[in-house]
Amino acid sequence: MLLFLTLTGKILDSEWTVYQHSTESIPAIRNVHLALLTEEKLVIERGISNSLLRQDIQDGAAALARLAPARAASAQAFATLRQSLQAQASPWLAPVAANVQLTEDTLAAMRKEVDSLAALPKVQRDPEAVTTAVDMAMTAVDAFTPTVTALSSIAIQADPQSHGGIDSAQLASSLRNIAGQMMSTLTAAIVAQRPLTIQERYTFAKLSGQAEQLCSVIELQLRGYSHKPDFKATLESIHDHSMGEGVDFLNTLYVIGRTSGDYGLTSEQVVARYVPKMTAIPHLRDMIVAEMLRQAEYRNQWARYILLATVGLAILALGIFVLLLRVIRQRVLRPILEATNLFVALAGERQIAAIPVPHYDDEISDMMRAINILKTYSQQKKCLEKEREQMIVQLRAASDTDFLTGLLNRRALFSQGEQQFGIARRYRRQLALILMDVDHFKTVNDKYGHRAGDQVLCMVAELSRRFRRKVDLLARYGGEEFLLLLPEIDLGQGNAVAEKLRTEIEACHFKLDGGAVIKVTASFGVVAFDGDDTLESLIARADLALYKAKNGGRNMIMTSPRDTGLAASDSTL
Numbered sequence: 001m002l003l004f005l006t007l008t009g010k011i012l013d014s015e016w017t018v019y020q021h022s023t024e025s026i027p028a029i030r031n032v033h034l035a036l037l038t039e040e041k042l043v044i045e046r047g048i049s050n051s052l053l054r055q056d057i058q059d060g061a062a063a064l065a066r067l068a069p070a071r072a073a074s075a076q077a078f079a080t081l082r083q084s085l086q087a088q089a090s091p092w093l094a095p096v097a098a099n100v101q102l103t104e105d106t107l108a109a110m111r112k113e114v115d116s117l118a119a120l121p122k123v124q125r126d127p128e129a130v131t132t133a134v135d136m137a138m139t140a141v142d143a144f145t146p147t148v149t150a151l152s153s154i155a156i157q158a159d160p161q162s163h164g165g166i167d168s169a170q171l172a173s174s175l176r177n178i179a180g181q182m183m184s185t186l187t188a189a190i191v192a193q194r195p196l197t198i199q200e201r202y203t204f205a206k207l208s209g210q211a212e213q214l215c216s217v218i219e220l221q222l223r224g225y226s227h228k229p230d231f232k233a234t235l236e237s238i239h240d241h242s243m244g245e246g247v248d249f250l251n252t253l254y255v256i257g258r259t260s261g262d263y264g265l266t267s268e269q270v271v272a273r274y275v276p277k278m279t280a281i282p283h284l285r286d287m288i289v290a291e292m293l294r295q296a297e298y299r300n301q302w303a304r305y306i307l308l309a310t311v312g313l314a315i316l317a318l319g320i321f322v323l324l325l326r327v328i329r330q331r332v333l334r335p336i337l338e339a340t341n342l343f344v345a346l347a348g349e350r351q352i353a354a355i356p357v358p359h360y361d362d363e364i365s366d367m368m369r370a371i372n373i374l375k376t377y378s379q380q381k382k383c384l385e386k387e388r389e390q391m392i393v394q395l396r397a398a399s400d401t402d403f404l405t406g407l408l409n410r411r412a413l414f415s416q417g418e419q420q421f422g423i424a425r426r427y428r429r430q431l432a433l434i435l436m437d438v439d440h441f442k443t444v445n446d447k448y449g450h451r452a453g454d455q456v457l458c459m460v461a462e463l464s465r466r467f468r469r470k471v472d473l474l475a476r477y478g479g480e481e482f483l484l485l486l487p488e489i490d491l492g493q494g495n496a497v498a499e500k501l502r503t504e505i506e507a508c509h510f511k512l513d514g515g516a517v518i519k520v521t522a523s524f525g526v527v528a529f530d531g532d533d534t535l536e537s538l539i540a541r542a543d544l545a546l547y548k549a550k551n552g553g554r555n556m557i558m559t560s561p562r563d564t565g566l567a568a569s570d571s572t573l
């Protein structure tokens with residue numbers, strides 16, 4: 001995005017610069033035109049002033065009549081130029097404006113000098129003062145040249161493509177200037193009706209050569225426009241009238257000036273015949289400027305279109321780019337992020353709410369489908385694991401439980417009993433053990449059937465459960481034999497528990513499925529942990545006590561202290 005914005009910024013900046021330059025070039029070309037017009041007015045005023053200085057007051061009436069409008073035209077041209085320069089707030093124009101002011105000051109001084117000399121009769125005029133005034137007129141024109149040059153440079157800088165046009169316009173202006181100077185060179189001799197001096201002949205010949213060269217250069221430069229009828233007509237007019245008839249006319253006067261000096265024309269008549277022939281030259285200059293302005297405006301319009309198109313395209317491209325990023329984010333980045341989270345959740349076996357439904361048939365949707373399959377497998381695996389764990393629990397319970405009574409079986413008794421026994425031995429705690437055996441159980445089986453016997457065993461187990469505390473272990477030790485391990489219980493308390501159980505069993509009426517009600521009794525062997533016992537020895541002692549109870553007539557409780565031996569330990573409750 002950064003790269004894109006940088007490139008777009010560069011292109012926009014470049015197009016903006018082109019547009020700005022093309023916009024600046026239009027007033028810059030206009031300024032050049034105004035400067036050339038001003039220069040033309042200056043040249044005309046200079047010509048009239050020169051002519052006036054060569055004549056007496058009464059002879060120079062016509063020149064004097066032309067001077068006032070010429071001065072007004074110069075002043076107007078300067079005012080327009082100044083106004084145009086002031087309207088554009090450019091730092092480059094400040095020195096140009098200063099130079100314009102300098103030219104105007106020089107012009108004012110020249111006018112003052114011309115006026116004071118023209119007011120005198122010709123014979124009273126100091127020739128040196130006249131020469132100075134003529135030089136001042138030349139200086140005023142020369143002082144203006146930097147203005148034209150500077151404004152031309154500014155216009156070319158703004159739009160290099162206007163270089164050729166400005167050059168041609170300047171050349172046309174120079175041609176008009178030289179054409180004027182050619183006539184001015186002859187004016188003094190014509191006024192005096194004398195032959196030309198060598199200096200005047202030399203100057204005229206030089207100017208004539210320059211005019212010819214300039215004309216050729218202009219024609220060469222404007223050959224690109226020769227297909228345009230108006231340009232063609234103007235160039236032909238310059239060729240035929242200005243350089244043809246006009247210069248031929250001056251050449252005729254020049255030939256006379258080389259011999260007799262009898263021109264047969266006044267200077268005003270020369271002006272009246274010559275000047276109209278020159279109008280095609282400033283016309284050409286104006287046409288060139290107009291063409292330049294037309295092209296500059298065309299380029300400016302194009303630059304504006306290109307700039308607007310570039311801005312539009314940049315906005316469009318930016319929109320597409322942002323849209324593309326959004327699509328990539330939505331269709332690629334976000335799904336990948338979601339997929340990553342899903343993978344992490346699956347790996348961590350966490351619950352997955354839902355897998356996003358793919359909207360498009362692409363690689364991402366394939367990935368989501370694969371995750372879905374993975375999720376199904378994972379769920380199946382989790383179910384299987386749960387089932388396996390439940391099965392293990394069930395199997396463990398089954399392996400520890402007597403299938404008939406639901407009590408602990410013999411294996412579980414030894415495993416859990418060892419723990420209780422270990423605690424009692426380590427911490428020297430009380431521990432009693434009761435071994436119970438249903439009396440004449442074989443008779444029950446024989447009389448009521450094995451199934452009834454099972455029922456009786458279950459009911460005896462249920463009765464025994466009621467006497468059991470949470471910490472006690474109750475197990476089916478053998479066929480009709482049950483074992484109770486009682487932590488924190490001494491022998492006396494153990495006997496009491498056995499007695500209660502015995503009484504309960506004796507008092508109980510066992511209702512069998514067939515409707516028969518039977519009564520059974522049970523014999524008990526009770527022992528207590530004496531500190532040196534093992535679980536096996538304790539059970540063995542309980543078994544001995546039970547044996548004793550059986551032998552003693554059953555339905556009784558016997559105990560068997562360890563150190564006193566079997567015979568000595570017999571006691572009947």
Ligand SMILES: Nc1nc2c(ncn2[C@@H]2O[C@H](COP(=O)(O)OP(=O)(O)OP(=O)(O)O)[C@@H](O)[C@H]2O)c(=O)[nH]1
Pocket residue numbers: 404437438439440441442443445449450451452453454457478479480550554
């Ligand atoms: N119904 C049933 N009978 C069993 C089960 N286990 C053992 N027996 C029976 O229990 C009877 C035990 O008989 P005996 O060892 O002679 O003992 P008794 O008949 O109770 O006589 P005394 O113990 O001397 O009072 C046998 O007939 C066994 O078949 C069992 O799970 N269910």
